[in-house]
Every structure is written in C-alpha cells, then in structure tokens.
Amino acid sequence: MRPIDHAQQALITAIVRGEYPVGTALPGERDLAAQLGVTRPTLREALRRLEADGWLIIQHGKSTLVRNYLHEGGLNVLNGIVQYSRDLPPDFVPNLLQVRLDLAPSYTRLAIMNAPHVLISVLKAHKTLPDTPHAYAHYDWQLHHTLTVQSGNPIYALILNGFADFYEYLAETHYFQHDVARQASAAFYAELLSHVQAGDVDEAAALTQRVMAASITLWEMIHQTS
Amino acid sequence: MRPIDHAQQALITAIVRGEYPVGTALPGERDLAAQLGVTRPTLREALRRLEADGWLIIQHGKSTLVRNYLHEGGLNVLNGIVQYSRDLPPDFVPNLLQVRLDLAPSYTRLAIMNAPHVLISVLKAHKTLPDTPHAYAHYDWQLHHTLTVQSGNPIYALILNGFADFYEYLAETHYFQHDVARQASAAFYAELLSHVQAGDVDEAAALTQRVMAASITLWEMIHQTS
DNA sequence: GTTTATCAACTGGTCTGACCAGTTGATGAT
DNA sequence: ATCATCAACTGGTCAGACCAGTTGATAAAC
Incomplete structure (x- = not known):
C-alpha cells in the first residue's frame, strides 16, 4: 500500500474508532508523520484529502482538530465509514x-x-x-x-x-x-x-x-x- | 492569498471556464507548479483537494485528467462552481x-x-x-x-x-x-x-x-x- | 518484414531538511 | 496587577533530489 493511502487509512480508522475523538487535536504533523512511517509532505497530502472530505479542521498555527464528521462532514465521509470501519452501522x-x-x-x-x-x-x-x-x-x-x-x-x-x-x-x-x-x-x-x-x-x-x-x-x- | 489557495482557485477557475476541458490532461506537475508560481509540494496538496472533491483523476505514471465533474464529481464541486465561476448557472x-x-x-x-x-x-x-x-x-x-x-x-x-x-x-x-x-x-x-x-x-x-x-x-x- | 524485448523519457510519488508564518502562553518589565 | 515581549509550539512553503509506474520509440530477434 502506498504511503499516502496507508496514512489516510490509518487516520480514518483511528478517527472512526474514536482513538482520535471528535473535537480533539491530532498530534503535530512532525510527530504524526513519524508515527505513521511517512514523511511530512506525504502526510500533508493525506491531511488535505481528509480535510476536503470533512474529517478534519486544519488551521495555520493551531493544532489540527478532528471534526464532528457526522454532523459537519461531507458526503465523502461515508466512503471512509464503509471502507475503514470494522462493520457498518446497523442502519x-x-x-x-x-x-x-x-x-x-x-x-x-x-x-x-x-x-x-x-x-x-x-x-x-x-x-x-x-x-x-x-x-x-x-x-x-x-x-x-x-x-x-x-x-x-x-x-x-x-x-x-x-x-x-x-x-x-x-x-x-x-x-x-x-x-x-x-x-x-x-x-x-x-x-x-x-x-x-x-x-x-x-x-x-x-x-x-x-x-x-x-x-x-x-x-x-x-x-x-x- | 496563500499559495495553496491561489493554486486551487486558479485550477478550479480554469476548469470551470473550460480552459482545461473535461477529459483533457493537465500540464505536468513541474510545469504547472511553475505556471502557478508555487512549488511542487504545494501544488500537490492543492491537487489532492481537487481530487477529493471530484475535479481530477490522478494516476501514478499517467497525466492528471480533468474529470467530468458534473457527472462524476462529488457534492463539493458546487462550492467551486459558486465561488469561482463568474455567475451562477441560471437554474x-x-x-x-x-x-x-x-x-x-x-x-x-x-x-x-x-x-x-x-x-x-x-x-x-x-x-x-x-x-x-x-x-x-x-x-x-x-x-x-x-x-x-x-x-x-x-x-x-x-x-x-x-x-x-x-x-x-x-x-x-x-x-x-x-x-x-x-x-x-x-x-x-x-x-x-x-x-x-x-x-x-x-x-x-x-x-x-x-x-x-x-x-x-x-x-x-x-x-x-x- | 513482422514481432518482440528493451530502454529512455515522460508521468506522478516520496523523501530530505531547511526555513517562513501564525498562535499561544510563559516571562519579565512596567 | 497589568501589559509588552518573546520563545516554543503549531501548520505552511520552499528547494532539489530520487523512486516508481507508463508509454512509445528503438533495436534485436524471428
């Protein structure tokens, strides 16, 4: 799996499972990149995709936050839920x-x-x-x-x-x-x-x-x- | 305006106006970055956002293509249309x-x-x-x-x-x-x-x-x- | 001559590490 | 006690190198 896909997969999975709860801050990009085993530019490309899909709120100077994606996200979050959560929500x-x-x-x-x-x-x-x-x-x-x-x-x-x-x-x-x-x-x-x-x-x-x-x-x- | 926003703005505007028609290839990232006055990593972050929104089809080794966004894009393309086209479609x-x-x-x-x-x-x-x-x-x-x-x-x-x-x-x-x-x-x-x-x-x-x-x-x- | 293997030259993907630029809170001067 | 300052976070951007798929031209084999 490509580094960027791995990063995206890991992040969405962690968010969906509540390891990065809604409203909390993600680790800094330097730490996060190291944790995921990718470099910062690659991580940032993944972060931009997640931002576009409504998973994250990225602001210059501040920590990146996990968005309340079910209430404020875009339709694309459904893809993430289907692909990366163990089993689908019942309904x-x-x-x-x-x-x-x-x-x-x-x-x-x-x-x-x-x-x-x-x-x-x-x-x-x-x-x-x-x-x-x-x-x-x-x-x-x-x-x-x-x-x-x-x-x-x-x-x-x-x-x-x-x-x-x-x-x-x-x-x-x-x-x-x-x-x-x-x-x-x-x-x-x-x-x-x-x-x-x-x-x-x-x-x-x-x-x-x-x-x-x-x-x-x-x-x-x-x-x-x- | 930040480089990444400028790049995104310029790309969506060009796509909506048909300067990069649907189905055609974008210039290579190195050329495109130079044209837009940003560096490649910055351009690529913008490209990832546009890809997530359904404007582009990016494939390793091949040229990046302009997607038929009205037929195959995501809901987010509406934002681009509203923000970057001169005037809204009549309907x-x-x-x-x-x-x-x-x-x-x-x-x-x-x-x-x-x-x-x-x-x-x-x-x-x-x-x-x-x-x-x-x-x-x-x-x-x-x-x-x-x-x-x-x-x-x-x-x-x-x-x-x-x-x-x-x-x-x-x-x-x-x-x-x-x-x-x-x-x-x-x-x-x-x-x-x-x-x-x-x-x-x-x-x-x-x-x-x-x-x-x-x-x-x-x-x-x-x-x-x- | 036709077919097939090869390879050069595209394309995007990733890495490196440096530096720029907002934000925030601690520190120290008033 | 208040307010300016600044150090140390955070993300944003730049630079250039190199890796990795794709493609078509070229050259070797038939």
Whole structure:
C-alpha cells in the first residue's frame, strides 16, 4: 500500500474508532508523520484529502482538530465509514435507501421528461442481464446514475456519486445475492420501461416511489435475523 | 492569498471556464507548479483537494485528467462552481431548492419524531429574529441543519453540508432581501412550531412539503425579470 | 518484414531538511 | 496587577533530489 493511502487509512480508522475523538487535536504533523512511517509532505497530502472530505479542521498555527464528521462532514465521509470501519452501522443501508426513496422519484420523473429515448435504450438492456448479483448491482448503479445525469439537475448526480464507492459493492454482496431482490428489480425495470414507452411520467414516478419504498422493506426482511 | 489557495482557485477557475476541458490532461506537475508560481509540494496538496472533491483523476505514471465533474464529481464541486465561476448557472438555485423539496419533508418528519423538544426550542427562537436578510439566512440554515442532524439519519446532514459554504450567502443576498420571502418563512416557522407542539407529525411534514415547493415558486417570481 | 524485448523519457510519488508564518502562553518589565 | 515581549509550539512553503509506474520509440530477434 502506498504511503499516502496507508496514512489516510490509518487516520480514518483511528478517527472512526474514536482513538482520535471528535473535537480533539491530532498530534503535530512532525510527530504524526513519524508515527505513521511517512514523511511530512506525504502526510500533508493525506491531511488535505481528509480535510476536503470533512474529517478534519486544519488551521495555520493551531493544532489540527478532528471534526464532528457526522454532523459537519461531507458526503465523502461515508466512503471512509464503509471502507475503514470494522462493520457498518446497523442502519447504514436503510438510511441510504431512505434517501434514495426521497430522491429517486424526482430524478426519474425529470429524466423521463428530458430524455425518454436514452432511458428506453438503457432499460431495454436489462432483458439481457445475466441473473447474477454482480450483473444486477452493476446495472442498478448504471441505471440510477443515468437517471440522475439525465434529470438535468446536476445536484442529483453529485449526491448519488457520494455513494459511488460502495453502492455496487453493498448491492452485490448484501442485496442482489437474494433471488427475490433480483426478481423485484427485474420486474421494476420492465414495468418502468413500459411506462416510459407509454409516455406515462406520473405512473413511472409513482412506480419508482413504490419500488424504492419496497426495497427498504425487502432489505429489512432479508436482514432481520442476520 | 496563500499559495495553496491561489493554486486551487486558479485550477478550479480554469476548469470551470473550460480552459482545461473535461477529459483533457493537465500540464505536468513541474510545469504547472511553475505556471502557478508555487512549488511542487504545494501544488500537490492543492491537487489532492481537487481530487477529493471530484475535479481530477490522478494516476501514478499517467497525466492528471480533468474529470467530468458534473457527472462524476462529488457534492463539493458546487462550492467551486459558486465561488469561482463568474455567475451562477441560471437554474442553480431552483435545482438546489428542488433537492431540498425532496428531502426536507422526510428529515423534518424524522426530526420531530426523534427530538420534538429540541425543535420546539429552536423554533421558538424565531420569534426574536430581527427582520433582516442576514438574520433570516442564518436562522434558516441553522434550522435545516438541526433538522437533518436530529433526523437520526446522518446522510441528510452530510448532504446538506455540501451546501454549507453558500447556502447562507445566497439566501441572504438573493432571497431574504425580499420582504415577502422573510414573511413567508416567518409564517412557516410559526406554523411548524404549532404542529410540533401539537404532536402532529403528518401535518408538519405536509406543511414542509408545501412551503418548500412554494419557495421555488417564490424564487422564480422574484427572479423572473432580474 | 513482422514481432518482440528493451530502454529512455515522460508521468506522478516520496523523501530530505531547511526555513517562513501564525498562535499561544510563559516571562519579565512596567 | 497589568501589559509588552518573546520563545516554543503549531501548520505552511520552499528547494532539489530520487523512486516508481507508463508509454512509445528503438533495436534485436524471428
């Protein structure tokens, strides 16, 4: 692992585990670099990334502080939480699905109004999807990404991209493993396609709303015991 | 202006203006540093920030590329767009308000269910608000931030924080300047308070939905000519 | 002539150690 | 007791060297 990635990994891990609690000061850069086994310039590059993501508050002359990242951080902190914490917070995925439920009907509606032909070609592709978790996870991400981009409101895509690093991974390993999940999504893709072809925007948005809500229920059903 | 900020400013400005078009390669770090009048380590810290925000794709051995930031970037690119482009994209604020419309009813509902007492104390504070754009902008941001944090779903707060750098500024200078906007918000705060006190979560969510939608109409009414 | 190995010249990545520049609290003068 | 001063933190920047992937031109092999 590259020095800068090692430094970033070590810092986020330490922060997430509370070894550097929120609000406290990090060791000085010279000490910290020595502890992590990297040099100061390398450490500083890592610190700049963490600062940009909302993990840290860096101020000239003062100690670098651990930010209250869950309250004041940026969307990128989710990547760190997924990648570097031992196990996900229990409600992580339901929280994610809840936000998707809020947004998906809107960006789906807009995308259909703006670029129905694009969506039709994307949605037709689902018919040739192999019935594997990997294929479904990849396709599902692509679909939502296309929808947000085609919505014409860039903010939808920018928000969705905050989930880019783990959406496919979590979907493949924890959701589309289950036959019912793949079947539910396949039905959704087919039905959405027919609504788009029929030009029925309202029905498409309503369908999306129902399916996004159902996916939360489905997730919780799947994971009620495990 | 500090060298690193100057470098960041210059790079984002150049990218936004298309001087470094999406998909093209940046000059090598040695050249680029010289052009910007900073040294390579300083430039690299700036590049790391831009990479974290989704402006750039950096790969060892290859040229650094300008990312398709509107399609693949993170929420932080909005800060860059607001700060460094001459004037905002025409639909910028309506797009922002549209996303808020999607999310606010949900996080308001959750916040009321989780922590009604917190909201009551925050909402009561509105009664002593001076009738100034600055006071309203600050209060409005604080309210939404409180709502997202109290919702119990951290993702709402993380998304909202993507707007932190310009929400107050834009609200103060382009929205709450207008008496009707302040009056509308004051009425909203009062009505929301009464619903929270009455424990009527559904009515509070519905109200939020109506007001967020109305704020888009109001914005467009205000800015139809200017 | 075509193919394949090699290597030079890019690119970014890291290290070294020095010095600049804000911040803070202890020290000492008033 | 108060206030200026300054030493010792902190992060910020500079300098130049060298390490490490990538790429395409060159030359060797077929």
